[in-house]
Amino acid sequence: MFLKNSFLILIIVIIFGLINYSEEKVYVLQNSEKFLVDNVKNFNQNIQRKKRQFNINIEANHEEGYGTDFKAEAIASIWKSKNGNTRIDGHATYSKHFGGYSGNGKSKFGGMITFSHNWS
DSSP states (O other), X not given: OHHHHHHHXXXXXXXXXXXXXXXXXXXXXXXXXXXXXXXXXXXXXXXXOOOOOEEEEEEEEEETTTEEEEEEXXXXXXXXXXXXXXXXXXXXXXXXXXXXXXXXXXXXXXXXXXXXXXXX
């Protein structure tokens, strides 16, 4: 059950991270009308692509007699302005304790959206 829930969180973060993926590719076709009519061999397509950073952290700690703590975390840049001064980042977490004297713990979910702007 916890793998299903953690997978769902990771999918949600990936979707948020890729929402603007198509908007971030800029295709520039030089002389596209002439190209389509005259010459297929001289196709010139310049692609400007922005790098996207996406981090996934998975951690498991086991202590004999106490049990195992599991944590999954995903961090992604959701949106960034053209000049880079304004950005929105997303953060999702999942954690759960397994085994030990107290048995299995409840699943804990967390999420955060961070808005930041640099006024310099």
